[in-house]
Amino acid sequence: MAASLLGLLTLLLVHPLVLFAWQDYKDYRVYELKPHGIEDRNLIRKLSREKPLWDFLGTYRNSNDSSLRVMIPPEEVDSSVKTFSSHHLEHRMLIADLAPFVQAQRAENIKRKEIIQMPHIDVLGAFYTHSEINEYLDSLPERFPKQVQVKQFGWSYERRPLKVLTISNGDGKRNKPVILIDGTVHAREWISPSMALYIIQQLLDNYSENQELLQDYDWVIMPVVNADGYEYTHTDSRYWRKTRRPTNNPECVGTDINRNFGYEWGHDEGSSSDPCEDTYRGERPFDQPESQVLRDVLLNYRGRLNFYLSLHSYGNYFLLPWGYTREFPERYQDMMSVADAGGMAIVHSTNGIYSWGSTYHVLYPTSGDTADFALGVVNATVAMTMELPAAGFQGFDPWVSHIERLVTESWVGVRAMAAEVIRSYPA
Ligand SMILES: *[C@@H]1O[C@H](CO)[C@@H](O)[C@H](O)[C@H]1NC(C)=O
């Protein structure tokens, strides 16, 4: 209570104008674009650079004929449609006005929360805020004194405590190899923290079914990296992606943590130097406190880090290094075997179709992402970004009723990949 009051006071002092400025997304439109051939794809890449107000959603595959969604604010609707038409880019309106959907989902989540008795969260029953997730994490040592440890590795820009959970089987053996999972690097990808919480519950509450995953390995899980951005998606703007630290452009706030890491930072076209863009890399590598914290978590497990998995949405991908170059890393085939295990397990269980390969080849160049750092600097044995499936109106916005399907399917993949890592790299 004291802490949240203090937070509120800080907000009042720092942001007197934006407090309670809930963005309703009135008359925001969502279009589906269907590029055919290289010219259309180049046009989309160009538009995503030149039109910071057009929000190209999800993780779009830079290959032939795959469609993607874009969100357009009302004042840009006419010009965007003119642009699509004049370039003969196939487009289709999916949603004429996002506002009622955003409102309905917000109301649903608030209603669902009324029956939750914190800190006993029901992962499948609602989406939780950063402070609720911390409250849950802090409750775990009492229930599982031998198995879990909660550590705070630092603070976000707005001074939210960034917490990491370590799970073991409680046998007291030290320095086991580690599987490290992070979530919510991008604020609006709400299925990501839900997935991290679901993994925690499977390892603790469903231990008897998963004990082989903890026999010789420890798990380290950080459900929310971008705490400020995530909180902002609950209080102000549902589709916010970046951090909340101001930039050198007074009009534009926030940096993309997943372009801010210090391995080949800023390399070529893999990130943006424009603070108004969604892939803004920051002024320097690690100039965001949240990136520093995740970096320190990764470095803390250097030498033991056999599997680094970053949970994102959406697009159904397992993305391996490298993002910054067309070259493949030395252990690429070994990492592919792990992705194979995940992709096969999911298709057998639900017919869910994933694609996998290096980020550069499967998607497009990215530089300064967390998986490249985990491999290039921390020398993780396997480093991967997982893009969970789309759901909801926009892809990032599943209804509460979608959570169970998304997390149970994804757990089949994560579990199979962890088992493959444990089999391939015995302690
Ligand atoms: C993509 O389209 C180009 C021509 O536009 C074609 O040469 C190429 O084979 C296609 N690639 C795939 C993977 O379908």
Ligand SMILES: *[C@@H]1O[C@H](CO)[C@@H](O)[C@H](O)[C@H]1NC(C)=O
């Ligand atoms: C426990 O794990 C098993 C194996 O993954 C699964 O079939 C079962 O549904 C899980 N139980 C719960 C309560 O999640």
Ligand SMILES: *[C@@H]1O[C@H](CO)[C@@H](O)[C@H](O)[C@H]1NC(C)=O
């Ligand atoms: C990196 O890890 C691989 C195996 O995961 C190991 O063979 C190699 O020696 C490590 N390299 C360094 C520089 O630690």
Ligand SMILES: [Zn+2]
């Ligand atoms: Zn993401």
